[in-house]
Amino acid sequence: MRPGPRRSLTHAEILDAAFGLLEAKGFEAVSVRGVAGVLGLTPTAMYTYYPNKGALLAGMVEQVLGRLDTRGADAAAAASSNAGDAAGPGASAARARTRIVTLAEGLRSILVERPGAVGLLLATPLDGPNARRLDERLLGAFTDAGLDPVQAGRATHAVRVHVLGAVAFDAAEVERAAGAPVPADIEAAPAASATLWDDAETFPLGDRSRELADDPAARFAWGLERLLDGLLAHPASARS
Incomplete structure (x- = not known):
């Protein structure tokens, strides 16, 4: 040849x-x-x-996920275990939770730097070594916390959805705040308040929430903790 x-x-x-x-x-x-x-x-x-394009996109996904320090999540879990004296199932669940939080926050940090990668992760099969390594860590953590394989798979999916959704929404907010230019061939749509809803009732709770200018990282962390509260609560009784 x-x-x-x-x-x-x-x-x-x-x-x-x-x-x-x-x-x-x-x-x-x-x-x-x-x-x-x-x-x-x-x-x-x-x-x-x-x-081909598929191979290029797969390479991009692998480069993004290759920056995630999965071993660091294991070290964080071990450190949290050494810091306490608890043993037994409760300690296993605490270590698993620390590992999951570390992985999720690490992935969010990477995607915040490259928010366009969210679309890649949604459109490309996550079957490369780095993608499978992340899944393996999450699945292992949920299994260690007492979930069965089906529950662990569902929980891993839920964490991925939380990370990708949070990054996508936060990036959209930043783009709107920056006043991203509208392409010349597209007519900007008027705000809904200027057309259909002038006579509608006011939305005091929504307006007040917007005025709070919540920190995206804190909002993400709060949502992740509440998600894990549900996923890790009484796993044996949640089988269906």
Whole structure:
């Protein structure tokens, strides 16, 4: 077989360019040809790295999740255990909870830096080594806390949904506050209050909540703790 073109870029450089395209132009703009154009390569040269868009997106997901320190979550759980004298099922649940919180907060921190990656995680099969490593840690933590395999799978899904949803909503709020420009070919929609709802009742609780300007990190942590309160409460009685 004849050797293919010599590779002159690293995978990390290509994926960084792909993320730059993602953040600048959105999910639909990310393609093998699009990234090749950013890097000044021919599509043929790019195909020696990533044969199709699916492979490129999978590489981006793996790069994101590869930054998550899953071992650090285990260390945090061990440290919390050493700090207390409790033993038995309660101690196991406490260690598991610390591990889950550390993983979820770590994933949120990574995605806050690259909110466009939320779309990647929703649109791409999470079957790479780094994605499976994260799932394995979460599943193991919930199992250690007393959940059966079905419950652990559901709980892992719920934590992922909480992380991705929180990051997506927070990013949208930041974009709205920054006054993101509307493309020239799209007419901005008027606010609902300027059209249909002028005569509607007021919403004092909602208005007051908006005025509080809640901290996104604190809001995320509170929601995660309340979610875990439910997921880890009496797991044996929750089987269905």
